[in-house]
Amino acid sequence: MSTTARLPAVRPDTAPSAAPSMERQIANEHIFDEIPGNKGPRVITDRGAVAHVVRPPGSHRLRPREHMVAVMLAASPGIRVSFDDQRVHEYDGDAGTISVMPANSERKVTWSSTCEKVIVTMPPQRLLELSAHEFGAGRAVLQPPPFGLIDLRALHLAEMLKAELAREVPSKIYIESLITIFGVHIVRNYTGADSLPPRRKSGGGLSNRSAERVRELLESRFASKITVGELAAVSGLSPRHFIQAFTKTFGESPHRYVLRLRLNFAEELLVESVLSIAEIAHLSGFSDQSHLTVTMSKHRNRTPRQVKQQR
Template identity: 45%
Template structure:
């Protein structure tokens, strides 16, 4: 595979790749045994090529041009981002952990956009901190405690008003005048759950209310609550509430009949 990306590009291996061949911005290829958890960093606009002779299982991530620069400035106050790729075969357990969480989320049906966004934010911060000089800067926006009561109410109202919309970590962080990483920490400390879990709970509560109080079709309730389909609502409700939309509506019918 020959590759050059206008944005920063990463790959994390889920399984070993023997006799992997990789070249970055030079005429010399390096042949090595890539272990599980090997992190490959390809900075923007760097010509690369890779070759492998067995099944390769990995998560590949490409950030849009300038996206990591913005994150580096927000988190570390860095004016410029200069990625420094690690040695070939370098294992990064934190990157592997994030990659496994992404794989799990993407393999389990419709994914939570804000959860994947949170994981990509965590990966970006980790890469900047450990594989660039920008990680040594310390003037970025930090949050040592939770959100103030006023900001917490503002964020919750914002989420409630956009239950059926895609919400990003960046826009929520901007609402609080915090960096994305600082926002996730402050939100979790304030609400006792990370943003994606809290948003899922709001959506499930809203859908349960509609199921109990209206005759709207379940498919319509699912879309109004921010779920991609009726089956998505059903699987999420079963996972987090140990019930289903049909059971909630059926329970309501029995109560009405008895009364």
């Protein structure tokens, strides 16, 4: 059975949990106002909401009350986005194309072919909480990417959300965990940039521009395989000179930097989510659960299971 033909609104809110405030309930009722309920299943939680939507060619005007992020699951050429009926942007949406829309912003979207996407919404306060957890006081303002940008990590998370929504009874706890992981990804990649690490007085480090490019690349792809050659090419240096410049700029080698990002992300999932250790290992860039366990034990002096038990 097609996921778009069943359950106009999936809202498994009967699982035992603390009851949300009346204000939160009222706000939740309007999360998907602009999206007809018969266009795909959806789940609404206190941490955010998600919908899998398939729509024929058409258009609509959006003004979401919460932050809204859409990830294309299949190619959809011929998309037009306009602001105030004046500025118009046209692009072809490939699988993985991401659109980030801050709360209370407005735009008109027109698509000329069938459009399949996963939409995740998040209360502004939740974004602030994730931002504070990640970066301290700052970095809470969404900065939408250029139209047509492809985000493969967001696509992977969107496909996981789609699969859960397709279940006869989607797990609210599992979806909340995925929304949190998705939110952390958005905070890390689509909010205001924090300052670069202090440059060392000794010469030979990366330029500010190269350092920012390299860091953005690593933070968006740390869970994927990325070579020193690729990083060096971004900076216009040979691999050997790049390793020296990177270490002077960031205070650690590229390998240790990526390892730290992966372990930080894994620890975050172990505390925040209900995913299995094997799933967390995969999402964090480790080959398997054993690889994560060995690496975390060596560098953090504790195992993933010990981190989970501290929840």
